Amino acid sequence: MIERALQLAMRKAEGAEVGLSRGRSAGARYEDDKLKGVDVAQTASLGIRVIVDGKVGSAHTTDLGDIEGVVARAAAVAEFGSEATFNFPGPAEAPEVETYDPEVERTSREELVETGAEMLALVKEYNGEIKVSSGASWHVGERRLINSSGLDLSKQGSSFDVSVGGVLIRGTDMLMAWHGRQWRRKEARAREAAERAIEKFRMAERTAQAASKTMPVILTPRGTYVLLVSLGMGVNGKNVQKGDSPLAGRMGESIASPSLTLVDDRTVPYAPASGSHDGEGVPGRRTEIISEGVLTSFLYDLETAGKAGTTSTGNGPGCYASNTLIVPGEAALGEMVRGTREGLLVESVMGLGQSNVMNGDFSVNVALGYKIENGEVVGRVKNVMLAGNVYEALKAVEGAGSEAEWSGATCAPAILVGALSVVARG
Amino acid sequence: MRDRMAAALRESGADYAEIRIERAEGTELGFRGAEMDRVSASSSLGGVARALVRGGWGGVTFNDLGDLRSRVQEAVACARLVGREQTEFAEAERVEEVVPPPPMERDFRGVALAEKKRVAQAYNDLMLGFGPKVQTTHVSYRDLYRQVYFANSEGSYYEETRPDVVLALGAVARDGNLVESGFESMGRAAGFEVAEGLEAKAERAARRAVDLLSAPPVQGGTYTVILNQKLGGVFAHEAFGHLSESDFLYENEKMRELMVLGKRFGSEALNIVDDGSLPGGRGTHPFDDEGVRTRRNHLIKEGVLVGRLHSRETAAKMKEAVTGNARAVGWRFPPIVRMTNTYVEPGEASFEDLIRDVKLGLYALDMVGGQTMMEMFTFSAACGYMIRDGQVAELVRDVVLTGNVFETLENIDMIGNDLAWADGGGGCGKGGQMPLPVGLGSPHLRIQRVVVGGKQ
Numbered sequence: 001m002i003e004r005a006l007q008l009a010m011r012k013a014e015g016a017e018v019g020l021s022r023g024r025s026a027g028a029r030y031e032d033d034k035l036k037g038v039d040v041a042q043t044a045s046l047g048i049r050v051i052v053d054g055k056v057g058s059a060h061t062t063d064l065g066d067i068e069g070v071v072a073r074a075a076a077v078a079e080f081g082s083e084a085t086f087n088f089p090g091p092a093e094a095p096e097v098e099t100y101d102p103e104v105e106r107t108s109r110e111e112l113v114e115t116g117a118e119m120l121a122l123v124k125e126y127n128g129e130i131k132v133s134s135g136a137s138w139h140v141g142e143r144r145l146i147n148s149s150g151l152d153l154s155k156q157g158s159s160f161d162v163s164v165g166g167v168l169i170r171g172t173d174m175l176m177a178w179h180g181r182q183w184r185r186k187e188a189r190a191r192e193a194a195e196r197a198i199e200k201f202r203m204a205e206r207t208a209q210a211a212s213k214t215m216p217v218i219l220t221p222r223g224t225y226v227l228l229v230s231l232g233m234g235v236n237g238k239n240v241q242k243g244d245s246p247l248a249g250r251m252g253e254s255i256a257s258p259s260l261t262l263v264d265d266r267t268v269p270y271a272p273a274s275g276s277h278d279g280e281g282v283p284g285r286r287t288e289i290i291s292e293g294v295l296t297s298f299l300y301d302l303e304t305a306g307k308a309g310t311t312s313t314g315n316g317p318g319c320y321a322s323n324t325l326i327v328p329g330e331a332a333l334g335e336m337v338r339g340t341r342e343g344l345l346v347e348s349v350m351g352l353g354q355s356n357v358m359n360g361d362f363s364v365n366v367a368l369g370y371k372i373e374n375g376e377v378v379g380r381v382k383n384v385m386l387a388g389n390v391y392e393a394l395k396a397v398e399g400a401g402s403e404a405e406w407s408g409a410t411c412a413p414a415i416l417v418g419a420l421s422v423v424a425r426g
Numbered sequence: 427m428r429d430r431m432a433a434a435l436r437e438s439g440a441d442y443a444e445i446r447i448e449r450a451e452g453t454e455l456g457f458r459g460a461e462m463d464r465v466s467a468s469s470s471l472g473g474v475a476r477a478l479v480r481g482g483w484g485g486v487t488f489n490d491l492g493d494l495r496s497r498v499q500e501a502v503a504c505a506r507l508v509g510r511e512q513t514e515f516a517e518a519e520r521v522e523e524v525v526p527p528p529p530m531e532r533d534f535r536g537v538a539l540a541e542k543k544r545v546a547q548a549y550n551d552l553m554l555g556f557g558p559k560v561q562t563t564h565v566s567y568r569d570l571y572r573q574v575y576f577a578n579s580e581g582s583y584y585e586e587t588r589p590d591v592v593l594a595l596g597a598v599a600r601d602g603n604l605v606e607s608g609f610e611s612m613g614r615a616a617g618f619e620v621a622e623g624l625e626a627k628a629e630r631a632a633r634r635a636v637d638l639l640s641a642p643p644v645q646g647g648t649y650t651v652i653l654n655q656k657l658g659g660v661f662a663h664e665a666f667g668h669l670s671e672s673d674f675l676y677e678n679e680k681m682r683e684l685m686v687l688g689k690r691f692g693s694e695a696l697n698i699v700d701d702g703s704l705p706g707g708r709g710t711h712p713f714d715d716e717g718v719r720t721r722r723n724h725l726i727k728e729g730v731l732v733g734r735l736h737s738r739e740t741a742a743k744m745k746e747a748v749t750g751n752a753r754a755v756g757w758r759f760p761p762i763v764r765m766t767n768t769y770v771e772p773g774e775a776s777f778e779d780l781i782r783d784v785k786l787g788l789y790a791l792d793m794v795g796g797q798t799m800m801e802m803f804t805f806s807a808a809c810g811y812m813i814r815d816g817q818v819a820e821l822v823r824d825v826v827l828t829g830n831v832f833e834t835l836e837n838i839d840m841i842g843n844d845l846a847w848a849d850g851g852g853g854c855g856k857g858g859q860m861p862l863p864v865g866l867g868s869p870h871l872r873i874q875r876v877v878v879g880g881k882q
Contacts, residue, residue: 035482039484041758044490057466059467063449076539351805
């Protein structure tokens with residue numbers, strides 16, 4: 001079927017690429033202390049890109065009975081597409097990256113139900129008042145990508161996810177905390193996820209007041225997304241090319257504290273965004289984006305690299321990051337807290353993306369964060385906002401923690417930002 | 427389709443089962459700066475079967491329609507792993523209807539891509555040419571023609587056509603290191619005609635981006651705030667509406683205590699309604715995705731909590747009537763409890779009445795986004811004007827409002843007489859399902875003691 005789509009496309013096109021994905025998944029979910037559902041899925045989709053008269057067109061379908069239609073739509077769209085500044089890549093040397101674990105699909109629905117129950121019971125054991133939600137699920141898929149330059153890639157991928165959390169209500173106060181783990185290999189992480197979620201509830205048992213002022217803020221490994229969302233947009237080669245990124249024209253400059261090194265790495269075995277190739281068939285690689293504070297690379301896909309006169313960094317299509325890694329530093333999180341006289345420890349925020357994210361501005365409510373006084377976490381803060389600019393905050397980073405932790409496709413340690421503006425309800 | 431679906435559901439062994447199949451086709455194009463940098467055409471076909479056995483749900487998502495009966499059987503097998511008690515599922519009227527498509531003066535499926543490009547490009551050029559400070563623009567046009575086929579084990583069947591046209595217009599202005607943006611959008615269940623004639627919106631987006639460059643950031647603090655209609659609508663939806671979704675409530679006694687019917691939430695002037703049957707609303711459908719007819723539901727009446735939003739399951743478990751609020755964003759998902767068109771009913775006050783005695787306050791306009799985590803909310807206004815001595819004064823930027831919804835509802839002390847609906851093309855997200863088209867409406871609202879974030 002996929003070969004036929006390529007043949008059909010090449011009747012009109014100078015170049016073409018066809019990708020066919022098939023996936024299966026199963027999951028059990030618990031909500032409010034109860035098993036709510038077991039869901040399975042079997043889906044497939046086909047995407048095609050063509051170059052016709054020097055222009056690119058694409059189309060996508062989940063109706064595999066409509067190959068002629070999807071090819072025709074891609075060709076029709078190409079008339080209005082952007083100029084093709086690239087050729088589809090042929091076969092090339094690529095790293096071997098493990099992305100598939102056969103154990104994942106062997107996990108029965110019954111076992112998923114049991115895993116969810118185990119996590120739920122652990123949190124209930126800590127505090128029966130918490131309304132607990134949990135879930136265990138897996139996804140496996142095959143993808144084949146072929147193009148008119150002779151590329152023919154087939155790969156299998158798997159993912160095993162557990163998550164657990166809950167809500168604790170006291171009066172009109174509601175506390176939500178959760179922990180999850182997504183990995184391409186099946187690992188026994190249920191107990192760990194529950195323990196991490198419990199730890200967050202435990203730290204929030206007491207509440208504390210924060211004053212409105214500028215203070216040091218420690219972002220937990222998960223809290224670093226406050227910085228990484230804007231930064232991901234800033235290093236996206238397309239945003240740079242369009243001049244939208246504040247990092248445009250600043251290659252080689254110091255944009256962050258020397259304690260910060262940021263890496264995009266598709267080659268980490270079993271990590272969520274890993275693969276031997278990106279979505280365009282370009283070999284995956286490790287790219288240092290920020291080296292000890294100095295901007296060293298942007299992320300490119302085929303089209304953007306073609307326009308910029310450079311080569312793809314294997315971040316196609318779209319110039320999006322694969323796995324994002326912040327290189328750990330020296331201090332353990334506990335030491336960072338002990339070294340803080342007055343500050344915040346921030347696990348999650350809400351409202352990110354509502355300010356000018358591209359510019360790096362943020363003004364966010366702290367959803368789960370803790371007050372630090374005289375080197376100790378004294379309780380959870382409520383009704384507190386953090387405001388600032390990511391690019392200013394990067395320069396104010398005073399250290400990266402020694403223990404990096406995966407959250408989705410990000411692996412980061414805690415980050416200490418020397419000074420951020422904290423606004424409390426007065 | 428109807429016969430095949432009905433046959434697959436017959437004698438399934440479940441207490442309840444349903445199939446929803448969707449076929450969709452659409453186009454999408456986008457400008458970024460002077461160039462069109464995105465254009466694609468997509469089609470999809472897929473379905474979801476759900477079964478309820480002894481109170482437990484099983485679901486199967488698929489896009490090969492070959493053997494519907496085995497899909498239903500697999501959903502039943504999944505549900506058997508879950509069900510451990512009695513099924514409670516509210517009665518619903520048996521429906522049978524082929525809903526005619528909403529009026530489309532110009533069916534967008536027949537409009538050439540060249541014309542879609544031309545219309546979007548004209549708005550893009552207008553914004554780019556607005557002034558030298560406009561650095562870049564983002565314009566996107568998207569249309570989707572969605573056909574939904576629904577059947578359940580009780581013999582209900584409907585077919586509905588859901589066209590959707592969305593146009594989003596964004597301008598970015600720069601002055602040195604300062605970057606500001608303006609954004610307008612339009613989303614309607616209609617034909618291509620609604621994408622035309624939006625020049626005023628394009629100009630407004632560009633003007634706002636440029637004007638904000640010379641506006642100072644708002645000083646963080648606690649203010650009397652007047653929300654304009656668009657922002658009032660977001661507040662009603664985000665801060666309050668989500669707490670009315672009964673899937674958050676029905677097995678959580680403490681949440682139920684917080685949201686107990688009869689409890690006073692605000693002044694007598696406060697009325698909040700969700701109405702999925704409202705003609706022409708962005709969240710309007712004759713039936714929800716469980717086949718329940720939509721209707722008008724008061725959530726707050728004269729300041730008192732009087733109702734909430736239900737699926738058939740939550741209605742049965744809370745022993746309340748169905749409301750028609752089980753909605754799914756597409757065939758990959760089961761329906762969950764969602765809002766439709768949510769609005770604050772108009773009061774008596776004119777804008778002049780609201781502002782007259784405010785010595786120092788903030789007039790917050792439009793939305794960039796909104797989010798809640800239980801009782802806490804954060805929402806970003808596109809911009810604001812300071813209010814000084816009862817007058818609208820200077821423009822300010824970076825206006826982010828935050829607080830506790832229960833306190834904030836209580837602090838609404840005046841309600842305008844000027845209800846208006848946001849005609850934006852955005853949508854609501856919940857449980858990984860987004861964007862779901864919803865209607866947002868409100869008059870001007872005045873709220874005391876709102877925390878406004880900003881740099882100090």
